[in-house]
Amino acid sequence: MGNNNGGRDTAGVTDVAVGIGGGGVKQHTYDAIVIGSGISGGWAAKELCEQGLKTLVLERGRNVVHNKDYPTATMAPWEFPHRKEMPRKFVDENPLITTAAGFGEDTAHFFIRDKDHPYVQEKPFDWIRGYQVGGKSLIWGRACPRWSHYEFTNPARFGYGHSPMRRSRPGIRMSNGSPGSAGTATGWRRCRTEIISHRLISTVSRNI
Numbered sequence: 001m002g003n004n005n006g007g008r009d010t011a012g013v014t015d016v017a018v019g020i021g022g023g024g025v026k027q028h029t030y031d032a033i034v035i036g037s038g039i040s041g042g043w044a045a046k047e048l049c050e051q052g053l054k055t056l057v058l059e060r061g062r063n064v065v066h067n068k069d070y071p072t073a074t075m076a077p078w079e080f081p082h083r084k085e086m087p088r089k090f091v092d093e094n095p096l097i098t099t100a101a102g103f104g105e106d107t108a109h110f111f112i113r114d115k116d117h118p119y120v121q122e123k124p125f126d127w128i129r130g131y132q133v134g135g136k137s138l139i140w141g142r143a144c145p146r147w148s149h150y151e152f153t154n155p156a157r158f159g160y161g162h163s164p165m166r167r168s169r170p171g172i173r174m175s176n177g178s179p180g181s182a183g184t185a186t187g188w189r190r191c192r193t194e195i196i197s198h199r200l201i202s203t204v205s206r207n208i
């Protein structure tokens with residue numbers, strides 16, 4: 001559906017993809033805005049949507065189309081030039097991402113190289129990033145070990161970072177069907193949100 005936006009010809013662009021200012025304040029007002037669609041942002045968006053909040057997810061990376069954008073998923077180890085390992089030159093240039101669990105020749109396309117986005121480490125901190133819809137959840141191996149009471153209280157006990165909410169805190173609820181756990185698959189099935197990706201604005205309803 002075509003539209004004229006500030007004198008620019010936007011013929012062939014759907015209404016959803018036309019600029020944010022084109023549909024009025026009410027249409028583009030949200031109850032919650034989540035920055036990033038990775039494991040944290042994605043889960044936050046799921047919880048907000050399931051509570052009935054109109055939620056906007058902002059993602060700087062590309063959209064990942066199921067199957068089509070998994071170029072190495074069906075390749076055998078011997079089909080990779082280095083048998084899924086990385087050359088020494090690449091490891092030397094990328095000392096951070098090459099230590100990440102799940103990183104290899106078969107998943108390198110889901111990671112940001114160290115030299116592309118450097119940062120200052122005042123204290124040791126490995127900032128390993130993946131810029132795409134889903135973030136690094138795409139290489140998590142479909143398993144998320146459940147945290148114990150100690151993971152929630154250790155920062156306060158040993159004086160690092162900050163203590164997240166305790167698992168026993170009243171009112172905290174986690175859905176069945178979370179990654180790596182048994183139960184009824186809920187998750188994104190009831191979640192309806194809008195994702196703004198790199199050159200992409202779309203309304204999505206993910207069914208898994």
